[in-house]
Amino acid sequence: MRWTIKPKPTQQEIEQLSKELKVESLVSQLLLQRGITTYKEARDFFRPELSHLHDPFLMKDMDKAVERIEKAIASNENILVYGDYDVDGTTSVALLSSYLMEEYPNVATYIPDRYSEGYGVSLQGIDFASDNGFSLIIALDCGVKAIEQVKYAKEKEIDFIICDHHRPGDTLPEAIAILDPKRADCEYPYKELCGCGVGFKLIQALASKKGETAKDLILYFDLVATAIGADIVPITGENRVLAYYGLQVINANPRIGFKAIIDQIKKQTLTITDVVFIIAPRINAAGRMKHGQHAVNLLVETDLNVAQKFAKEIEQFNSDRRNLDKEITKEALLQIQENEEEDRFTSVVYDENWHKGVIGIVASRLTETYYRPTLVFTKSGGKLAASARSVKGFDVYEALEGCTECLEQFGGHKYAAGLTLLEENYEKFKTQFEKVVSESIDPSLLQPELTIDTNIELDQVTPKLMRILKQFAPFGPGNMTPVFMAEKIHDTGYAKCVGEDEKHLKLTACQNGSAPIGAIGFNLGNKMENVKNKRTFDAVFSLDENEWNGSVSLQLKLRDIR
Structure with missing residues (x-):
């Protein structure tokens, strides 16, 4: 390593902050290294307040989103809350659907099948909406690149509201509203929200129209805190406030679904690390092993007996996931040892029989072992699907942008991404990915820091x-x-x-x-x-x-x- x-900050800076806060210089130094330079910033850091949350209407298109939802409710339309199958997506769907259903019954949820539909907004999901009389789809944690799908929905007279936090492409879908702080034309002051965080801003905006404040939404914070931890977004700014209060809810008054999970693991006080390594993998296991809808069902359940039954099923999914992950990691490591030269800058492995639900975890394990940008492929339908993981300091999403001629589609973040390609392009892609990475990565990043x-x-x-x-x-x-x-x-x-x-x-x-x-x-x-x-x-x-x-x-x- x-x-x-x-x-180290200057001695003058350390002494000045120590004097202001009346703390030892070691504490001042740690705060300064986190960008905290004044008494007010320190107070906000140590004492997060709900008043520190930004006005949701600062987000581009928020007014349009609220207006369209209010119109749907007023005219008795059917609303479909659609989200991805991971923790961020399922918590988002649970958050928005349970909020809307408190006062409006015509709401259903939809999670795409990881295997038959894949990531993001699917045509199958839109067909489901059309066949069942839904005229508004609210997509969470996905959709900002769903140009063709939104167009298809429009032809079927279905409107879209998109709540996403991924980087948009050059063109945006023709949705009624696109809430995404990473939009180039969005001046929202905090850019690092997760998908569930963007969903929370939407319910905050809807609540404000009824004269309610963030305090009235406190019982939803457990979902947001879980998504923040699982999606590995920075715990700064608004995310710190949401995670801070969300952990309090998880520990003092968790929703029935969380209580059913916590009762099984028998742990007293959960930290954000526990949320990431205990609660999140169980929620994720539903979408990996069976279907993400199982996770949503657990998270919105209000009867403890039913929730305990769901939690038991999810515990089994998680156990199955662990066994598969161990088995596939072993096979993937063997493949690297047998087939790859020592001086490669990337690890790319493929087996058509590997379970699509765990290839992301396997990619993380391989990255830990060999410490280089890694892709794990499996067969999915007629194509190959992969999960990508990166090393600290290297943008794997950008590297994939340099390989677009080999890809069918891709999306994600700096350190984690997903993609699909045609099988005949696999070897070409593997060569191109190695070339892009080797030409752009600082070799020092290949040693863990x-x-x-x-x-x-x-x-x-x-x-x-x-x-x-x-x-x-x-x-x-x-x-x-x-x-x-x-x-x-x-x-x-x-x-x-x-x-x-x-x-x-x-x-x-x-x-x-x-x-x-x-x-x-x-x-x-x-x-x-x-x-x-x-x-x-x-x-x-x-x-x-x-x-x-x-x-x-x-x-x-x-x-x-x-």
């Missing part, structure tokens, strides 16, 4: 510091958990490897006679030699609390040692 220490906030002494690690750092949460892109480095530390002599296959490293760290502090390094068992016999070493770590037999102690969560 490359260890990179973030640039460990970003460190600052160097500290172990005697600075105190319960008081931990209490302050907890208030930096929720953590995520744009506000990652603070990571520290300490030099010339040593183990007290009892370091050992623990866990299954002794993969993890457990030790007690000291530095220059400081009080000993426990440390755990997950998957660092191979570093045992570095710490044996009280050898000194440098360590990178975050701070954690270890709960054991009812007592809580501070510990270092080791990221790397050398």
